Amino acid sequence: MKLISLFGLSMLLALVSARARGQDQRDIEAQIREAETSRFRALTAADLPALEQALSDGLVYTHASGWRQSKAEFLASVRSGELVYRTFTSDNLKMQVYGDTVLVTGHAAGKVRAKGRELDVSLLYLEAYEKKGGRWQLAAWQSTRVP
Numbered sequence: 669m670k671l672i673s674l675f676g677l678s679m680l681l682a683l684v685s686a687r688a689r690g691q692d693q694r695d696i697e698a699q700i701r702e703a704e705t706s707r708f709r710a711l712t713a714a715d716l717p718a719l720e721q722a723l724s725d726g727l728v729y730t731h732a733s734g735w736r737q738s739k740a741e742f743l744a745s746v747r748s749g750e751l752v753y754r755t756f757t758s759d760n761l762k763m764q765v766y767g768d769t770v771l772v773t774g775h776a777a778g779k780v781r782a783k784g785r786e787l788d789v790s791l792l793y794l795e796a797y798e799k800k801g802g803r804w805q806l807a808a809w810q811s812t813r814v815p
Contacts (some may be wrong), residue, residue, distance in 0.1 A: 700770050700797055703804040704758060711753040714746055724787050724798055724805040731782070732791055732811045753782040758793075768799040769807075776811070790814040 669797045703722065710718035719738040720743065727739035735815045737745065745751040756778035797804045 693765050696770060698767050699804055700763060700772060701761065702760075703797065703806075704772070704795075707806060708753075708756045708758065711746070711756050714752070716743060716747060719743060719746065721803070722798065722806060724807040726807060728808045730808075732789065732812045732813045733782075735782075749781075751784060753780070755780040756780070770797045770804070771795070772797065775814070 698722065706718065707722040709715075710722060723739045723742070725739055727737075729737045729739075729742045731737075742751075746753075756776060758774045758776045761772055761774040770795075772795045774793055774795075776789075776793055778786045778791075780789055780790055791811040791815065792814055793809065795806060795810070796808040798807045799805075
């Protein structure tokens, strides 16, 4: 009887733990969606203080053209007007949570001025978020143009 009780208790604990992990994942995914929405809003507003907070110090930002920038270089491009994000939205997000790292794939569309050229872009992207100091920051961005 004790063996059956222990087995039942262990099954109940496993079920509760699995549900908690599922809820944790949904919470993290909601936080990432909010971080991404806030970051895109900051991009289109050229809100440098908000971008400073949203981007990891080790950011590697690779544009669809192959242009690669660090956080400092990316912020300098936005500050100078070399990069102007007029509109930028995303959809079709898929996330994989690995503790304090989340990989996101999605589709983005926007109107951007880059190095003096007006672009209407449709992109597939992969990004990595890392949790630092209690908040999610973008650590890497890699995009590919959709023909």
